[in-house]
Amino acid sequence: MQPADLDEALTEQFEINRELWEVALEPWGSGVLPSAYELARARRSLQETLPNEGLGFAQTRDHILNDVVPGLNAASLSPNYYGFVTGGVTPAALFADNVVSTYDQNVQVHLPDHSIATDVEYRALGLLTDLLRLDRQIWQNGTFTTGATASNIMGLACGREFVLRAAAERRGSPVTSVGEYGLFEVMQAAGLSGVQVLSTMPHSSLGKAAGVLGIGRANLKSICSTSQDDNNPLEIDMQLLERELARPDRASTVAISCGEVNTGRFATTGIQQMQEIRRLCDKYGAWLHVDGAFGIFGRILYHPFSPEFSSITKGCEGMELADSITGDAHKFLNVPYDCGFFLCRHPSSGLAEDVFRNPNAAYLSSGKATATDTIPSPLNIGVENSRRFRALPVYASLVSYGRNGFQDLLQRQIRLARMIADWLFDHPAYTVLPTSRTKAELLHKTSMIVLFRANDETLNQELSKRINGTSKMFVSGTVWEGKPACRIAISNWRVDEQRDFAIVRNVLGRVAQM
Template sequence: MAFSVASSYEKLRLLLSDTSNDALPAPNAIAVATQSLATNLPAIGVGEEATAAHLLSDITPGFNGPKTSSNYYGFVTGGVLPIAEVADNIVTAFDQNVQVHLPDQSVSTAVEEKALRMLADLLNLGDDWKGSTFTTGATGANTLGLACGREAIISRRLEKKGESRGVGELGLLMACNKAGIKDIQVLTAMAHSSIYKSASIVGLGRACVKNIGTSPSEPWKIDMLLLEQELAKEKDGVASIVSLSAGEVNTGRFSTDGKHEMQKVRELCDRYGAWLHVDGAFGIFAQSLPDISEFASLRSISQGIQLADSITGDGHKMLNVPYDCGFFFTRSVSTLTSVFQNPNAAYLSSGPSSIPSPLNIGLENSRRFRALPVYSVLLAYGREGLSQMFARQVRLARGISKFLDAHVGYELLAKSKFEDERVIDNIHIIVIFRAKDDSTINELVKRINATRKLYVSGTKWEERPACRFAISTWKVDVERDLQLIQCILDDVLQYRQ
């Protein structure tokens, strides 16, 4: 009897419908799943039917719950909207390699272009983003951002010296030498670790990333005076990339207070020839919240992102499409192609077109059709449906924050001394806190996660252990989830080993 893919899908659907809402599997389930794994390559395969049964019966019980649970709050991990799951199955079934724009052979690159345009519309970015692409995630997108920044800031100086080639042709060392650049720095405030990683990948080095946060009480905010001082080193042969966070990973806070400050940063970057990048992996969808007073502060703080030269975003967080999916926007497709084009490969040519071949504007030549789940979510829910989903995520985060702030046993962290009255208005999807009792601080994450009912991430704040909720699943039910969270947070304080 031939192996039935359809039958396997039916069994998978039944399995998912019977899966509990727990955020983590039982410890013994992970142990059993691990023990079931093959130890060597079989000389003769066990067959498709037996392998499918092994996957469904033995391995899936050992998975954690970002997809199946409404209470997985670790890292910043979204779920998968039903229509995105359907689209992702279509992606696998048709297995498009979205690398070259071949409009008479496949619609895939046209779908990607439409999805990126709709994303820009959802984010209120405007139409001036000719260089845009899907990536594996925010790390890939940040790497594109720093690579473009590196290319642009060096090329500007090369052009003044009569050199038409850039880093992509000359290499970093020769280009800097010809341009008279002694150093390149990335100026930021509490940047995500991927900025450091990206700086290493593009040859600038992790040590080039300089943290110029305002103060210990607001370390996520860029210090405008320090920023100008650092940018002014341009006269001494120091070129700069400015990387701002639209949603810092531990606090969800923004590097600038809205459009007015972003305009100041933009003016400084223009004056000193710097590239302005925004890492919006954790907060970019604040601009897409409902336009009502409840979210007025967040919408205001997040304004001005469109003033950047390049922007990073993530689809597998708040947008709830499957892993892996990030996206990248820049105004200049020529800068992207200067870095990422594939020369001397005639078989990869597509001819002139308004849609660039993705392999010439990104890291990968071989690419999964990540655009289809994004396209499906944007089409199915539209601006209104997605804004309501984002609103539920924020409301749950704010409900948790209010509970913690009023609790005798917990301390809500990352509260600026100037905002005691409006701290809740500035909460987006991330809540950072700790137990007030020193004897509980180190155990708190372990105790919460040991319930298996919900999952949080551990982190540090002001050099001490802390816990972090990150609300980014479409399954949020504010009243139901808040009740469970309050119960567990009360219970773990009473727990004694």
């Protein structure tokens, strides 16, 4: 491509972006999923072999817009896409993401004389801690990742480094860093036979992280209470927790589910419980990690306090006592995929650097920190070297909407979820899960997610397929207590309680009569 052609292509690209923005920002009224015809047509249009002569920009543009785009779902565009806690893309985030693509910064090394990209990321982390009502002096340490999976890998990796380092140091061994010496060597030095992760109903990404890090998926252990006296499936058995932490042959990380994926509920119920967990972790040298995914954003409801959301604010209390917190910006913050975050309150200990340091790359020597640097090079504290400038849409969203804007969004999402749960509780064809003794109890515990199943077994086996087949809304199929169930996860910024409730009620009402 010649420079003149490039200039022309960029000009045309800006015009296409403008058109796409207009489509993306207008009220969404089309089907949530593409039709079978649109999917088949889009697949047939895809090039099977690489041509010797390219199609050129104009023809490729038309191919993408006319053939490929109709085969994509409206996960981020439609407020009625309730699968996978997808979220959407706010106008501010969409604008910033186009700037990200145009300027294409590789945010791996802090080069203050070259770019402010790392400054933007650092400030965005600070604004995020403000939103989550965390002490910026303690928590403005972390990085943006591809999502909760990468963030949970970082949390467990830092936890593994912390607990094994402490165990090896107690035995007087100089072999203390897993990042430097390897897992087997440090475990031998520490006199341990294994590392374990203790949690209640953890997200699957924690199991994946345990597998990646050599901890082992089999060592992700449940500490769920078997009593279920208060109908909380995430309840922690505190006696079991202490027995596991006290094992002399194991080092432990405790992972708190702050927003369980199927129900949206919380593993803890207030500051006193978190204080006790913190005490036990300190007593036995364990790392305390919070998988905040989307539930951690309930902290923005603290002020002004409202009894309407007390179960959610109680579930988020004490998260500042953790050692690390992960969350997804591409969920509640409604920024484009992919974007997660990892926060750690131990910057001075060098845990992240010991695990993720990028060694022996001479061409990156200019990225070494100096004594006056407050911003670390991201490649030394995270999984990736090459990194997209994903912090800019986060920064733009936080600046654009502020604490009150996100608080309003979360309140609308919760109120819609409770309207749906209220209606389903009385519907003879459906049961809301986990089962509640009273409607008041159900509504009190409902946050952004409604889990339910059909009472008729035949209908329940294909319930998600029938709902999604209407293309008016989309739900995730899941399993609860060994049986199929459906999950409505409300996370899009376009949510409108009355309009969206009417759509959900009409679809589920018709499906129940099929």
